Amino acid sequence: MPDPPGRLRPALSGAPETLLWALWHRAAYSAGPLALLPDPLAADLVRRIDYPFRAHFGAPRPWHALRAREGDRRIRSYLDRHPEGTVVILGGGLETQFWRVDPGPGVRWITVELPEVVALRRRLLPEDPRRQDIAGSAAELAWLEALSGGAPPFVEAAGLFMYLDPREVEAIIRALFARFPAATLFFDTVPQGFAARTRRGLPVTRAWRAPAMPWGIDHDAIAGFVAGLAPGARTEVRTYADVAPWLAPAGWCAALVPWLRNAIAPCLVMVEGPGRPAQNASGRASRAMWSSTALTKRASRPSGKKALAISTYSLITTFGGASPWTSSAPAARNRARRVGSIRSIGHFATSARSVIWSIRACQLTASSTVLRKRSTSPSAISPSS
Numbered sequence: 001m002p003d004p005p006g007r008l009r010p011a012l013s014g015a016p017e018t019l020l021w022a023l024w025h026r027a028a029y030s031a032g033p034l035a036l037l038p039d040p041l042a043a044d045l046v047r048r049i050d051y052p053f054r055a056h057f058g059a060p061r062p063w064h065a066l067r068a069r070e071g072d073r074r075i076r077s078y079l080d081r082h083p084e085g086t087v088v089i090l091g092g093g094l095e096t097q098f099w100r101v102d103p104g105p106g107v108r109w110i111t112v113e114l115p116e117v118v119a120l121r122r123r124l125l126p127e128d129p130r131r132q133d134i135a136g137s138a139a140e141l142a143w144l145e146a147l148s149g150g151a152p153p154f155v156e157a158a159g160l161f162m163y164l165d166p167r168e169v170e171a172i173i174r175a176l177f178a179r180f181p182a183a184t185l186f187f188d189t190v191p192q193g194f195a196a197r198t199r200r201g202l203p204v205t206r207a208w209r210a211p212a213m214p215w216g217i218d219h220d221a222i223a224g225f226v227a228g229l230a231p232g233a234r235t236e237v238r239t240y241a242d243v244a245p246w247l248a249p250a251g252w253c254a255a256l257v258p259w260l261r262n263a264i265a266p267c268l269v270m271v272e273g274p275g276r277p278a279q280n281a282s283g284r285a286s287r288a289m290w291s292s293t294a295l296t297k298r299a300s301r302p303s304g305k306k307a308l309a310i311s312t313y314s315l316i317t318t319f320g321g322a323s324p325w326t327s328s329a330p331a332a333r334n335r336a337r338r339v340g341s342i343r344s345i346g347h348f349a350t351s352a353r354s355v356i357w358s359i360r361a362c363q364l365t366a367s368s369t370v371l372r373k374r375s376t377s378p379s380a381i382s383p384s385s
């Protein structure tokens with residue numbers, strides 16, 4: 001069937017179709033009151049693609065935008081240190097990170113994707129001499145041959161490893177650090193239990209199921225897993241609640257409890273290879289990298305009102321739309337179905353939790369407002385600052 005005029009109908013299924021899942025959620029948070037990650041190109045792609053985004057993926061949620069925001073931040077930090085470096089995006093889908101980061105002229109930006117996705121990227125994304133797409137599986141490792149000497153590469157695999165066979169994930173990490181001991185790797189994970197649920201068939205909405213995720217790993221196992229593949233590497237593991245506690249206050253509290261953290265927390269993982277510069281090995285540069293994250297986190301934290309709007313909105317859409325006024329578990333569940341919640345369990349306690357989280361969101365909002373007022377008040381600026 002021909003594409004409707006001006007719009008493209010992608011024929012994707014399985015893992016490649018999930019690129020639309022990520023695009024939909026990122027684009028929703030790219031502008032307007034929920035803006036977390038300004039990205040006009042992503043919003044434009046959603047308009048140009050003929051696909052039932054909302055029916056398949058439900059109401060927008062912030063996690064993909066947060067993941068992308070963290071990826072951008074780490075790539076920018078890497079490019080500050082290596083202005084002519086090489087960025088490799090494994091499983092890039094229709095990620096528009098290249099245009100958000102807008103790297104310098106000496107940078108090589110390589111995306112490794114399956115052939116049908118590379119074909120789609122060529123139809124939809126602007127060309128640029130700094131970037132190159134390699135068609136093939138990231139698991140085949142041929143992309144490693146395309147990397148030349150010079151600066152150690154920054155490799156990102158966002159939303160990819162869970163769709164690979166566990167042995168493929170291990171082979172990629174082992175081969176990357178064997179070949180480039182000073183490389184940096186950024187990837188994300190889902191817990192084993194969540195991956196197992198997708199293998200049994202996890203409905204995201206009534207119209208769409210998440211593809212099976214062969215690989216999952218629990219929070220507390222990640223550092224040991226990486227150490228077994230790249231001895232001497234430095235691994236930082238963060239939950240989304242660590243990255244944006246203002247957005248997921250309940251998740252932040254839950255992540256303090258080890259078994260809950262392992263059971264429910266998808267993670268963002270940053271690995272610096274065993275050959276990182278000596279000052280990194282002592283921890284100084286690494287700390288600088290993470291503290292720069294902490295600094296930008298404060299700078300990029302939304303204003304109080306926006307933080308409240310996003311946390312309330314994400315609470316409603318992620319946890320089944322149960323507001324503090326939803327009085328019963330069946331009512332919460334029905335509302336969950338209407339908004340297309342991924343959470344098929346957990347709605348029984350949602351009413352009580354919603355109340356607690358809403359109060360926590362209000363507290364955070366109030367404290368961020370106080371902080372902002374203090375930081376703008378002349379009396380709060382000490383002579384040494």
Ligand SMILES: C[S@@+](CC[C@H](N)C(=O)[O-])C[C@H]1O[C@@H](n2cnc3c(N)ncnc32)[C@H](O)[C@@H]1O
Pocket residue numbers: 015016017018019022023090091092093094095112113114117136137138139157158159160163164
């Ligand atoms: C959830 S999407 C993530 C896309 C992108 N990273 C983002 O965040 O928007 C997963 C992507 O992994 C790609 N993928 C799956 N298996 C792959 C493989 N073996 N090699 C390369 N890419 C793969 C899919 O085509 C899809 O684009």
